[in-house]
Amino acid sequence: MEPLLAVAIGILFAAAIYMMLRRSIVKLVIGLMLLSNAANLLIFVSAGLTRGGPPLVPQGLAAPQGAVADPLPQALVLTAIVIAFGVLSFAVVLVRRAWEIVRADDLDRMRDTDT
Amino acid sequence: MQLAVLGGFVMAGMAPLLHRWFGERTPLVMALLPAALAVWLLARWPAIAAGEVLLLEWAWVPGLDITLSFYLDGLAWLFAMLITVIGSLVLVYTGDYLRGHRDLPRFLVVLTAFMMSMLGLVLADNLVTLFVFWELTSITSFLLIGFNHGDLSARRAAQQGLYVTAGGGLALLAGFVMLAMAGGSWSLAELTARGDALRDHALYLPLLACLLVGAFTKSAQFPFHFWLPSAMAAPTPVSAYLHSATMVKAGVYLLARLHPALGGTDAWTLSLSLVGAFTMLTGAFLAIHHTNIKKLLAYSTVMALGTLTMLLGLGTPGALVAFVAFLLAHSLYKGALFMVAGILDHETGTKDVTHMGGLRRVMPRTAMVAAVAALSLAGMPPLLGFVGKELMLESALGAEHYRLPVVVLAFVASFLTLAVAAIVALRPFFGTLRRTPRTPHEAPPGMLAGPALLAALSLLLGLAPGRLDDLVMATVAGLGAVDHEVHLSLWHGINLPLLLSLASLVLGLAVWHRWDRLRARLARLRPLMARGPEAGYEALMAGMVAGAEWQTRMLQNGHIRNYLVVTLLTLLGLVGHALFFRHAPSLDVPVEAYLHEAVVAGLMVAGAVAACVMRSRLAAVAAVGIMGFSIALVFVLFSAPDLAITQLLVETLTVILLVLVLFRLPRFATLSTPTERARDVVVAGLSGLMITLLMLSVLAGERLPRISDYLIANSQPQGHGHNIVNVILVDFRALDTLGEMFVLALAAIGVLAMLRFHAGDHEVGRSLPREHDDG
Incomplete structure (x- = not known):
């Protein structure tokens, strides 16, 4: 499954970058979303995938029995998901404010600070 | 010794304070420092003359083999003596030359700092120490040339001097590093002893170059000679x-110092003697073009530096003796003549x-002093000049x-120099008295003392050159010609050099006699001169500015996508290179996946691609949502329940937020041309x-031992939690x-702030906090 996901992540990155290269700010924000998701998945997959072994310790034991998925990348990705949401909500509101003032969804019309 | 030099820097820093205490007498007070050092050096003379070498070591950066070690042998002694005396x-002279000048303290600070740097340079044994002092002399020289910084030409001259010498300094640093690699030591004394190994080393030619x-940039050798005459914008001291x-002799000093280690090969002899001889001619020839007394003297300095380089290139014991004699003679008479030129400028105003x-x-x-020096x-x-020239x-x-x-070349240079001497000494002082911008008076004693002493030394040592035998012998020993018997004398008998001298006397006087007419003829050569190395320097500078402008316009044009494309392409190039040439990736990976997993992956990709091509915002947001939920499914399938829950929650919130906020915005407009889109597709696809x-x-690749094993084993015993991911978040990496909570809180405050102010109040809208978007 990992190679398949590697290809999928590559496509996700390509889509994210394509969107970030647009002039429209909304597309830029969508690109940002794609990028953060792709990056999360990249970290998750890089550590290797495990089927049916969540990193949980059964009640009454000191350590899980058998192989479990690597918990560290999961912790990292969890943090990243939440932060990405924070950044995104900020960016979205910023876009809205910008649109209210400039009345344009075009980065090229926001080149100076006096609009 | 180290204490003296470092203390000198402290004293330089104290110059403004001293100026407050001693006022106009400050330069005299400060002159005590080099004078004391000169006395200290004199006291060391018997030991040096006996062939002893003083090595004073101080550790500086022991880990890197950098020491502040000073090395005093005959060669260093001679230079140190010249610098201090x-x-x-010069400090005494400055007292009168810059009397009452507003910036006298600043001048003294830099001049003293230069003096100490120069002293450090000639005494340093470690290459790195030497280099540091070398660059310090370049910088202090820059500050001194640009002393009258209100004057545009002074600023340009200062810049030119700095660029040329500091540019050469970079080459020098590379050379030093190679030298240390080839010789296996950073100590000059040790490198000198390993000459044979160095000369046979594969790096010999590049390091020599x-x-x-x-050395050539510092000592103004052709084609870098042009900065020295421009540097005459500096005050005369x-x-x-x-x-x-002193400073322009640093390059010559370095060559002399390295002569035992690197000299004697064909490459050395050829490059030094030819460059030296050609510089000699260029200097002497260009000198007679000028009527500005300082430029005349500057070009004759270029000529003298060329001579010194040529003598080092010849490298025979006789040439080395000539090197020392000429060096000493030149420092004495040229110092005196410059001070006389300063007096003339000071008194007449031209x-x-x-x-x-x-x-x-x-x-x-x-007039007397000028005559003797000339x-x-x-x-x-x-x-003494006669002894040196013979x-x-x-x-x-x-x-x-x-x-x-x-x-x-040597002969032509010597008769042109004679003409220069005649112009400098005879023109201003003889003939009819002319009106000058200021009415001249005899120079104050402070300004006359320096040149008079130097001229007197020229005369006395010229009358009794035998007094110098020991000094020359000790210095020549430092140059590699150990135990060479030296007997300087004024009269060598009637021989070829004497005849050449006589011929140059006649020709030189002839040039002097017809100087005005000759200059008018030479003026016709101006267009040719305009294509000299200086024009090359100007073109290089202009080209650099133009290049920087072009590059800024290309890379910093204010379009975010342009920055992204440049960054991505650079990244692609570098990572791609490393990937293909260092690792050779193989696509031979076994793929084993269940059908439902493949379907989820396909859904994810479809969502991402759909988000790119949808024309309506709402559809694009929905497509992103599909991708987000598929990712949550991936988390579910591969044992990450916490991630799946979080992703589902966040994805739902995101879609709601986007729909709410972007609902009122119009449909996407097509803003880019097909070409731009194609370019972006290529860049994105490659990434x-x-x-x-x-x-x-x-x-x-191989897996490294995991940190996670520790986390898994200790989650329950130490963290008392059964969900390992949770324990990591709230305990191990709390x-x-x-x-993360701070970032979220800041983002929330930012969002609130933006939503509270409405589009109507532009003034407030503009001063919104922007610093929260770094989460």
Whole structure:
């Protein structure tokens, strides 16, 4: 499954970058979303995938029995998901404010600070 | 010794304070420091003359083999003596030259700092220490040339001097590093002893080339000679000290110091003797073009530096003796002549020799000093300059390679120099008294003391050159000719050098006699001169500015996508290179996946691609949502329940937020041309491909021992939690989570702030906090 996901992540990155290269700010924000998701998945997959072994310790034991998925990348990705949401909500509101003032969804019309 | 030099820097820093205490007498007070050092050096003389070498070591950066070690042998002693003696005379001279000048303290700070840097340079044994002092002299020289920084030409000259010498300094650094690699040591004393190994080393030629560029730029050798005459924009004490007696000799000093280690090969002999001889001719030839007394002297300094380089290139014991004698003679007479030029400028208000005349009557003492110094410059007996010039001609006649061109160049240079000497000493002082911008008076004693002492030394040592035998012998020993018996004398009998001297006397006087007419003829050569190395320097500078402008316009054009494309392409190039040439990725990876997993992955990709091509915002947001939920499914399938829950929650919130906020915005407009889109597709596609290849090679690579094993084993015993991911977040990496909470809180405050102010109040809208978007 990992190679398949590697290809999928590559496509996700390509889509994210394509969107970030647009002039429209909304597309830029969508690109940002794609990028953060792709990056999360990249970290998750890089550590290797495990089927049916969540990193949980059964009640009454000191350590899980058998192989479990690597918990560290999961912790990292969890943090990243939440932060990405924070950044995104900020960016979205910023876009809205910008649109209210400039009345344009075009980065090229926001080149100076006096609009 | 180290204490003295470092203390000197402290004293330089204290100059403004001293100026407050001593006022106009400050330069005299400060002159005590170099004078004391000169006395200390004199006290060391018996030991040095006996062939002893003082090595004083201080550890500086022991881990890197960098020591602040000083090394005092005959060669270093001679240079240190020149620096301290002329330094104290120049300080005394400055006292009168810059009397009452507003910026006198600043001048003293830099001049003293230069003096100490120069002293450090000639005493340093460690290459890194030497380099640091070398660059310090370049910087202090820059500050001194630009002393009158209100003047545009002074600023340009200062910049030119800095660029040329500091540019050479870079080459020098490269040369030093190679030298240390080849010789296996950073100590000059040790490198000198390993000459044979160095000369046979594979790096010999590149390191020699780098060192020569460094030394040639510093010592104003052709084609880097042009900065020295421009540097005459500096106040005259600086010209006398830095740009004739000391700093410009640093390059020559370095060559002399390295002569035992690197000298004697064909490459050395050829490059030094030819460059030196050609510089000699260029300097002497360009000198007679000018009527500005300082420029005249500056070009004759270029000529002298060329001579010194040529003598080092010839490298025979005789040439080395000539090197030392010429060096000493030049420092004495040129220092004196520059100070005289400063007196003339100070008293008459002009630097143009054609505007002066008959000053002998108003300033007889200055005229005397000028005459003696100029006789030495001209190489007339019985002055030290004569001894130096005779030895120089003798060595040129004894050259092993290219004897004829070297002798011809040396001869031409010597009669042109004689003409320069005559112009400088006779023009201003003889003939009818001319009106000058200021009414001249005899120079104050402080300004006359320095040149008078130097001129007297030229005369006394010229009359009794035998007194120098020990000094020359000790210095020549430092140059590699150990135990060479030296007997300097004024009279060598009637021989070829003497005949050449006589011929140059006649020709030189002829040039002097017809100087005005000759200059008018030479003026026709101006267009040719305009294409010299200086024009090349100007073109290089202009090209650099143009290049920077072009590059800024290309890379910093204010379009975010342009920055992204440039960054991505650079990244692609670098990572792609490393990936293909260092690792050779293989696509031979076994793929095993269940059907439902493949379907989820396909859904994810479809969502991402759909988000790119949808024309309506709402549809694009929905597509992103599909991708987000598929990712949550991936988390579910591969044992990450916490991630799946979070992703589902966040994805739902995101979609709601986007729909709410972007609902009112219009549909996407097509803003880019098909060409731009095609370019972006290529860039994005290549980046995606690179990510995939990187991931595949990561997956194929070895796994390092995991930190997670520790976390898994200790989650329950230490963290008392059964969900390992949760324990990591709130226990093992609790501080990270705290930081994350701050980021979220800041983002929330930012969002609130933006929503509270409405579009109507532009003034408030503009001053919104922007610093929260770094989460």
